[in-house]
Amino acid sequence: MARSPSCEKINVKRGLWTTEEDTKKLAFGSKHGSGLKRCGRSCRIRWTNYPRPDLKDDNFTTQEEDLIIKLHAAIGSRWSIIAQQLPGRTDTDVKNYWNSKLKKKLSQLGIDPVTHKPFSKLIADYGNIGGCQKPSTRIASINKDFKNAMMLKSESHQTLPEGFITNINDQPKPPPKMETTGNNFLFNRTHGDDLSMNLDQFQAISMKSGASNCIDFENEIMPVSMFGEDCFSKTSSPSTPSTCSTTAFSWNDFLLEDAFTPLANQEQDLVSQIEDLTWNKIEVKSLQASGSDLQFSSASDISFMEAMLDQENEMFLSFPHLMEEPSKLN
DNA sequence: AAGATTCTCAACCGCACCAAG
DNA sequence: TCTTGGTGCGGTTGAGAATCT
Structure with missing residues (x-):
């Protein structure tokens, strides 16, 4: 596959753009990058993001934080799509905020930022997948984060949440009613508080993101279409579709009870x-x-x-x- | 005050995809 | 069908600022 030419390694400048550079860029346009010691891609990115008077310059609000976490739980690190749900924020803004703030915040609460599950549950799950374990580095990482979370807990006397948390600004929530992992569409539902989007929005985002249009209902993965509108309304009580248990692919079927035996x-x-x-x-x-x-x-x-x-x-x-x-x- | 550490921003890299020739 | 060039995107990294010791 053909690749765009790499940035010039020589005389390429990093760092913040100066007013002079922006003036030059605006004067010459993206076609005439000469005179600017900037990589061509850098010019293009700058060109597309500046000037953007609609972009926000203030800190992320708690509402924005919650939405990012919920969307990340739903579609993963598809920052451009997440950013589209946050007016005035770019994908880079969201990505940076996630990497610098929200990941730590979740870890400190004892939540794995990758799966949005409590570390304790992940460790238990990994222990049950005898022959299908991921490389030990992942487990070690989870263990480490879990220990850090426990340390923080003991230091601050915080209460670790029992279940999946979608809103880190809320109090700990009851155990989850819905959750998924990996590349499947994640959707979490707790009692009386779930994603603030309706079925149409949910499906639209899932299709746009390319995520499989499925929900894991307490480890049972199934198509979104199996759920009615009431599953997605914000105020409804948790509902359990009667068809859930009959047509589901379950990872539990593949879990082994054998303990993992260390080797040379x-x-x-x-x-x-x-x-x-x-x-x-x-x-x-x-x-x-x-x-x-x-x-x-x-x-x-x-x-x-x-x-x-x-x-x-x-x-x-x-x-x-x-x-x-x-x-x-x- | 100064060095070390952490945080924030955004440039850069590498890959995938698409359209035109 | 293949090649080439352009674009979009997620992950990584570096520079400067802010904070800590």
């Missing part, structure tokens, strides 16, 4: 590579299963064993030396 270092490295392949393949399968054009029936329709066999074949193609005797690996 070299074996562990190999296992890590295999696990990476395994995990990636399972994620692909999950995405395929949660695609909006794919009919859901039951977990049995998605053969986990088939997926495992497929990936095993792929793994041996990628790592032919695994077919050799174990002694040769040393």
